Amino acid sequence: MSDKKKKNADKPQGTLSPKDYKGKVNPDWCAGCGDFGVLNAFQKACSELGLPPHKILVVSGIGCSSNFPGFFNSYGMHTLHGRALPVATGAKLANHELTVIVTAGDGDGYGIGGNHFTHTARRNIDLTYLVMNNQIYGLTTGQISPTSRMGMKTKSTPYGNVELPVNPLTSAIINGATFVARAYSSEGSYFVNLIKQAIQHKGFSFIDIFSPCVTYNHENTHTFFKQRIKHLEDEGHDPTDWKTACEKAMIWGDEIYTGLFLQNTERPTLEQLEPILDEGGPLAHRSLGLTEAQSSKIIEWMM
Amino acid sequence: MTYIITEPCVGVCDTACVDVCPVDCIHFNVKNPDAGQEMKDMKAADPNVNLDGLQLFIDPEECIDCAACEPECPVEAIFVDEEVPDEWEKYIAMNYEAFGQEAP
Numbered sequence: 326m327s328d329k330k331k332k333n334a335d336k337p338q339g340t341l342s343p344k345d346y347k348g349k350v351n352p353d354w355c356a357g358c359g360d361f362g363v364l365n366a367f368q369k370a371c372s373e374l375g376l377p378p379h380k381i382l383v384v385s386g387i388g389c390s391s392n393f394p395g396f397f398n399s400y401g402m403h404t405l406h407g408r409a410l411p412v413a414t415g416a417k418l419a420n421h422e423l424t425v426i427v428t429a430g431d432g433d434g435y436g437i438g439g440n441h442f443t444h445t446a447r448r449n450i451d452l453t454y455l456v457m458n459n460q461i462y463g464l465t466t467g468q469i470s471p472t473s474r475m476g477m478k479t480k481s482t483p484y485g486n487v488e489l490p491v492n493p494l495t496s497a498i499i500n501g502a503t504f505v506a507r508a509y510s511s512e513g514s515y516f517v518n519l520i521k522q523a524i525q526h527k528g529f530s531f532i533d534i535f536s537p538c539v540t541y542n543h544e545n546t547h548t549f550f551k552q553r554i555k556h557l558e559d560e561g562h563d564p565t566d567w568k569t570a571c572e573k574a575m576i577w578g579d580e581i582y583t584g585l586f587l588q589n590t591e592r593p594t595l596e597q598l599e600p601i602l603d604e605g606g607p608l609a610h611r612s613l614g615l616t617e618a619q620s621s622k623i624i625e626w627m628m
Numbered sequence: 629m630t631y632i633i634t635e636p637c638v639g640v641c642d643t644a645c646v647d648v649c650p651v652d653c654i655h656f657n658v659k660n661p662d663a664g665q666e667m668k669d670m671k672a673a674d675p676n677v678n679l680d681g682l683q684l685f686i687d688p689e690e691c692i693d694c695a696a697c698e699p700e701c702p703v704e705a706i707f708v709d710e711e712v713p714d715e716w717e718k719y720i721a722m723n724y725e726a727f728g729q730e731a732p
Contacts, residue, residue, distance in 0.1 A: 344732070347629065357650055357696030365692040511650045513690060537650070539696070547650045 340375045343368040348396040359536030359547070360390050360457050362510030364397065367426075367455070370520035371399075381424045384413040386438060388430035389464045390457035390536065407438030410445045413452050420609040421451070421596045424524060431458040435471040435491050442493075446500035446529055450595040453523045454531045456493065457510070459538035460545045467541030477544065493533045494574035494586055498567055503589040504530035505570065509550045510537070512583065522585065528594045535583075550581070557584030564588040629709060630688035631697060632723050634716035636705035637683040641667050645684065645697035645706060653690035654697065655726070656682070685726040 346368040354360050371381065381399035385391035387406035394401025400423075404412045413427045434442060434456040445452065461479065462468040468481035472493070476485040497505045504526040508516045516534075523530035537547050557573060562584065564570070570586040596602045605611060613620075633645075633654075646654045646664030656667040664684060670677050686697070686706075698706045707713070709720055724731040 344629070352693075354694075356699065357648060357694050359650065361692040361694035362651060511652075511692075513651060 359510035457536035503528035636703035
């Protein structure tokens with residue numbers, strides 16, 4: 326049996342192919358952009374998990390990577406700059422049976438929306454947060470972002486960046502995220518598996534993804550990452566060990582680690598801790614207990 | 629969706645596409661982790677090597693549709709599958725078959 330046939334035999338009947346998750350609009354990213362790898366891996370992950378598009382919501386903020394929901398076949402919301410996590414939190418609380426994915430870039434997620442990143446992590450709400458980190462503001466044509474290295478020369482820092490970059494992984498770990506991973510957008514099936522694990526994790530799952538900007542960042546290129554990426558598994562890393570996870574996350578040089586840094590499966594999620602949500606089905610499907618007259622009155626008042 | 633290498637590549641096998649592919653999915657007849665390396669090795673060993681009938685292929689399952697290869701090709705052999713010219717349509721199936729896959 327060929328590899329392809331074997332792969333198909335493992336899939337449950339009626340599973341959609343990655344192509345079925347392709348949106349009606351083709352991506353407008355630059356040729357070679359790392360975001361293509363993220364979109365492709367996410368389509369494969371959803372296909373392999375057998376998630377039907379009508380049970381997925383993808384929420385984004387603003388930036389090149391935040392055009393993501395438009396290129397993916399599911400429910401989607403393109404929201405305000407940095408505000409994707411609060412919108413997704415609202416959606417998840419209203420319908421906690423929905424698989425809610427949040428996509429962002431390093432500017433949107435760690436800069437403008439940095440505050441929400443902290444609070445969503447500590448709440449441990451069951452969202453999957455995919456941050457396409459290219460270490461530059463690409464949509465605005467090349468200024469330093471919160472993850473640009475010190476000394477980096479850009480349009481906004483002609484004499485070099487004087488600010489220390491944030492470390493998204495240690496931030497997430499310290500703030501209480503229960504699934505913290507890092508990936509490189511071109512890692513194929515390794516990356517697909519990480520996304521699958523993140524979606525299946527119950528709680529806030531976060532993947533910082535190196536997604537090179539081929540137009541405005543000439544330092545952190547595909548070649549830069551291909552020469553440096555090492556997998557945590559090969560080092561025998563234990564994802565329940567948060568101290569080693571922080572140490573590994575701080576390493577940045579000739580070796581840069583990708584993989585699952587931390588996973589805590591014991592902490593309950595926000596939805597499980599909220600008695601109203603824990604006892605019944607999604608709020609969105611429950612009866613409001615209003616008469617037709619009362620509903621009409623409210624609608625009239627709102628109009 | 630995937631990109632497809634068509635007839636102009638036959639006998640040329642430039643490999644400029646191999647150098648820019650972020651996922652290393654462009655190969656010469658066999659799949660190996662160093663994408664396209666076999667062709668580079670052949671050319672390095674003998675610059676006048678006979679390339680008649682030979683071409684590079686894109687692995688449709690690995691291609692992420694990023695279009696990086698398309699403008700690099702000196703003979704304009706690369707097209708996204710939806711835009712392959714009619715006369716070269718058979719190359720769509722050929723790219724899939726090169727990796728033991730069935731064309732959709």
